[in-house]
Amino acid sequence: MIRFIVQRLLQSVFVMLAVAFIAFGLFRYVGDPINNMVGQDTSLREREQLRKDLGLDDPFPIQFLRFVRNSSRGEFGISYRLRLPVRDLIAERLPATLELSFVSALMALGLGIPMGVYTAIHRKGVISQAFMATSLIGVSLPTFLIGILLILLFGVVLPWLPTFGRGEVVQLGSWSTGFLTVSGLKALILPSITLALFQMTLIMRLVRAEMLEVLRTDFIKFGRARGLPMGSIYYRHALKNTLIPVITVTGLQLGSIIAFAIITESVFQWPGMGLLFIQAITEADIPVMSAYLILIALIFVIINLAADLLYVYVDPRLRVDSAGSAT
Amino acid sequence: MKRITRAVATACALGILAATPALQAKTFKWAFQGDAQGLDPHGLNETFTLGMLGNVYEAMTRYNGKMQLQPSLAVSWDNPSPNTWNIKLRKGIKFHNGNSFNADDVIFSWKRTLTEGSDQKVRGSMIKSLEKKDDYTLVLTTPAPNPVLMQEMAFLYIMDKEWSEKHNATQAANVKDKNSSGYANLHENGTGPYTITERQPDVKTVFKRFNGYWGKTADNIDTIIFTPIKEAATRVAALISGQVDMVYPVPVQDWKRLENSAGVKPLTGPEARTIFLGMDQFRDELLHSTVKGKNPFKDQRVRAAFAHAINLQAIKEKVMRGASTPAGLMIAPQVNGFNPALNTPYRYDPKLSKKLLAEAGYPKGFGLTMDCPNNRYVNDEKICQAVTSMLAKVGIKVDLLAQPKSKYFGKVLAQNNYDTSFYLLGWTPGSMDAHNVYQNLLSCQNKEKKRGLFNLGNYCNARVDEITGLIGGETNPKKRQALIDEGFKIVQDEVGYLPLHQQPLSWGVSDKAQVVQRADNVFDFRSIIMK
Numbered sequence A: 001m002i003r004f005i006v007q008r009l010l011q012s013v014f015v016m017l018a019v020a021f022i023a024f025g026l027f028r029y030v031g032d033p034i035n036n037m038v039g040q041d042t043s044l045r046e047r048e049q050l051r052k053d054l055g056l057d058d059p060f061p062i063q064f065l066r067f068v069r070n071s072s073r074g075e076f077g078i079s080y081r082l083r084l085p086v087r088d089l090i091a092e093r094l095p096a097t098l099e100l101s102f103v104s105a106l107m108a109l110g111l112g113i114p115m116g117v118y119t120a121i122h123r124k125g126v127i128s129q130a131f132m133a134t135s136l137i138g139v140s141l142p143t144f145l146i147g148i149l150l151i152l153l154f155g156v157v158l159p160w161l162p163t164f165g166r167g168e169v170v171q172l173g174s175w176s177t178g179f180l181t182v183s184g185l186k187a188l189i190l191p192s193i194t195l196a197l198f199q200m201t202l203i204m205r206l207v208r209a210e211m212l213e214v215l216r217t218d219f220i221k222f223g224r225a226r227g228l229p230m231g232s233i234y235y236r237h238a239l240k241n242t243l244i245p246v247i248t249v250t251g252l253q254l255g256s257i258i259a260f261a262i263i264t265e266s267v268f269q270w271p272g273m274g275l276l277f278i279q280a281i282t283e284a285d286i287p288v289m290s291a292y293l294i295l296i297a298l299i300f301v302i303i304n305l306a307a308d309l310l311y312v313y314v315d316p317r318l319r320v321d322s323a324g325s326a327t
Numbered sequence B: 001m002k003r004i005t006r007a008v009a010t011a012c013a014l015g016i017l018a019a020t021p022a023l024q025a026k027t028f029k030w031a032f033q034g035d036a037q038g039l040d041p042h043g044l045n046e047t048f049t050l051g052m053l054g055n056v057y058e059a060m061t062r063y064n065g066k067m068q069l070q071p072s073l074a075v076s077w078d079n080p081s082p083n084t085w086n087i088k089l090r091k092g093i094k095f096h097n098g099n100s101f102n103a104d105d106v107i108f109s110w111k112r113t114l115t116e117g118s119d120q121k122v123r124g125s126m127i128k129s130l131e132k133k134d135d136y137t138l139v140l141t142t143p144a145p146n147p148v149l150m151q152e153m154a155f156l157y158i159m160d161k162e163w164s165e166k167h168n169a170t171q172a173a174n175v176k177d178k179n180s181s182g183y184a185n186l187h188e189n190g191t192g193p194y195t196i197t198e199r200q201p202d203v204k205t206v207f208k209r210f211n212g213y214w215g216k217t218a219d220n221i222d223t224i225i226f227t228p229i230k231e232a233a234t235r236v237a238a239l240i241s242g243q244v245d246m247v248y249p250v251p252v253q254d255w256k257r258l259e260n261s262a263g264v265k266p267l268t269g270p271e272a273r274t275i276f277l278g279m280d281q282f283r284d285e286l287l288h289s290t291v292k293g294k295n296p297f298k299d300q301r302v303r304a305a306f307a308h309a310i311n312l313q314a315i316k317e318k319v320m321r322g323a324s325t326p327a328g329l330m331i332a333p334q335v336n337g338f339n340p341a342l343n344t345p346y347r348y349d350p351k352l353s354k355k356l357l358a359e360a361g362y363p364k365g366f367g368l369t370m371d372c373p374n375n376r377y378v379n380d381e382k383i384c385q386a387v388t389s390m391l392a393k394v395g396i397k398v399d400l401l402a403q404p405k406s407k408y409f410g411k412v413l414a415q416n417n418y419d420t421s422f423y424l425l426g427w428t429p430g431s432m433d434a435h436n437v438y439q440n441l442l443s444c445q446n447k448e449k450k451r452g453l454f455n456l457g458n459y460c461n462a463r464v465d466e467i468t469g470l471i472g473g474e475t476n477p478k479k480r481q482a483l484i485d486e487g488f489k490i491v492q493d494e495v496g497y498l499p500l501h502q503q504p505l506s507w508g509v510s511d512k513a514q515v516v517q518r519a520d521n522v523f524d525f526r527s528i529i530m531k
Helices: A002-027 A033-037 A044-053 A060-072 A086-121 A126-140 A143-157 A182-214 A218-226 A230-260 A262-268 A273-282 A286-314 A316-326 B002-019 B047-053 B103-112 B149-155 B161-166 B232-240 B252-260 B300-309 B312-319 B350-360 B380-392 B405-412 B434-442 B462-473 B477-494
Strands: A170-172 A175-177 B027-032 B061-063 B069-071 B074-081 B084-089 B129-134 B137-141 B194-200 B204-209 B223-228 B246-248 B264-279 B367-373 B397-403 B422-427 B498-510
Touching: A002 A060, A002 A286, A033 A044, A033 B405, A060 A286, A086 A126, A086 A175, A086 A182, A086 A230, A086 A262, A086 A273, A086 A286, A126 A182, A143 A182, A143 A262, A143 B232, A182 A230, A182 A262, A218 A230, A230 A286, A262 A273, A262 B232, A273 A286, B027 B232, B061 B149, B069 B074, B069 B149, B103 B129, B103 B137, B103 B161, B232 B246, B232 B252, B232 B498, B252 B264, B252 B498, B264 B300, B264 B380, B300 B350, B300 B380, B300 B498, B312 B380, B312 B498, B367 B380, B367 B405, B380 B397, B380 B422, B397 B405, B422 B434, B434 B462, B434 B477, B462 B477
Parallel strands: B027 B223, B027 B246, B367 B397, B367 B422
Antiparallel strands: A170 A175, B061 B069, B074 B084, B084 B137, B129 B137, B194 B204, B204 B223, B246 B498, B264 B422, B264 B498
């Protein structure tokens, strides 16, 4: 077991280095940050001086090594655009993204699983067909379109919900939360629906497919023969067996929601890390971009590591194999 | 009976007076597509940052709603000899923290603009020395005669010396400084009519009225909340839903929507920004064209052919939805030095274009690459696409390379050796004076003399260069205007540039609010009135 964990940790370090290398290589092609950092009247000599001072005209290997050395110490430098430490910027924006991601994940799970079970049980029912059809809309419409439609419908035409922003937030130490205010909760509704729609469809169809398969197995037939109540059969016995792939997929999707809520955050002007990232790209703000990519790689690596460990823990067959190979 | 009636009447009157609500604290909310770079007034020389900070910090002079120069922290100034200015400062001004304003603060602020992290070094270096004669009198010398000095000073904001020293902010916020984030970047202490009580970069900035302000302003607002909203659709939706009272910029195609929606209206007008096309007239062979061995743009007939091929009316109607103002000069009417007699755009005449191209030796035209930004100016990419199709009609095959501004400027500017053959650019002279355009766009490229930095095609004419130097020092307005006119006429006759139009200002305002739209697209809080 220990060997397994150590192996995976080493692999994770390689993954991080590879991500850093690729990301850094791409930064040469994002455009010139210097022009965004100075006004139009700034002289050529000063621009070149700034370029030299920031080390932007050093050769690639030197810049990369400097970057790896600083990042491993947690020093991500100062944002070119905002002139603030990148670490503070990311720490400030993290709560917004995490809150949005968790609420969407909960929504996706909370609606997706019951809908999946229902459509598996009542395969040909009218409501099932309706669920399947509307879920198709969830996957086929692009995220920004859904976001803008929701804003128009519930923000402009029916002025029930705010059209942008996070509402009033309460500062608990270094974490700013929107859960404790009415405007914060209202502001959370539309963005999380937008973000959750795709995941919900995915989970619903996955649960449905798994359930359909499980419902055909022998032990379900025996349960029914025994006379167990249908509710108990579906939710206590069948559902548990469908959950392993669902957990794996949800774990990966959670990482992807956190990392790539960029479009939703842009449309709703949600002050999270995704919006920070897209603004950094527009302004060629390299310190923020590199810190963000490293952080996202770290999040994915951790989630995958946790998922793999959970897998070994849950599925006895994998445990036996690894024990066998160690001897 | 009469006594009772009178008593009742008085009671009613008193009752009505008591029921009338006291003057309510009004809150104004607005949004822009981005945010100010930071609160440091010397941090970035950029219109939006300087414009927003102009409500919190002030300078010796300022522009009013009609772009006329007014005294601000300086009450009067004179120019007894070409390089000397006497400036009298206003008395009785307090900074937001209660400190008094005097000449020491001006001298300190000037020195601060010359520190490493400052992006106002150009303005700072317009002053050679600044001496204090007494607490409210300064003697300023310039390295060379500069008739528009006080116009440039309108954006050199004055900070409080004691406050900056106390908070270790005597140097402008520097990107290279790994430890300091710059106190002045997150906190402010100016003399302006508003203070900043809350600042979250890229999220929200809250302004509160400063009750100790030295002047009288027309606005009736107590609190202003600013949020950046990056997506245009979200911004417009926020205005229509009433969540904000004013937004800009509004995409040109949304003007009709704002007109048709209840409670909001578009506020538009020509900006003091001229959009134009430039051509590489320097290299012996164009970097990106099908013509080998020579440079077609060196021939005036080719440049004139390009000019006559572009239909500015069509661009105005179809691309800009009627919102642009076709231009013949490289400066807008609001800029000092503008002469309406010279502002006739080149005539649209594609037949003449073909004839000129044939005469110049290109009867079948030629091909070249055009560089264009796609997120910097209003409808920039669409303008370039329209120009491409218009040139195709006279035989010029344009390969359009439209890129985001970070990449575009990274390619075409000096630090990349002006890697372009044909490009689109926009320019607002920071001093609202023609000399800025002469110096940056019309003079031959010259690194030592700091000229022609944005003259990407290196249009070079000896007399125009000479005029640049002359108008820089000429103080007689009539002589100066004559020189400016002469230079512009040379540029037009030689077809050095192809001016297109003034781009439109595009704001969206709630019917409850009244604001003044300045030609340099700056939003001055002093003019907001809410019903």
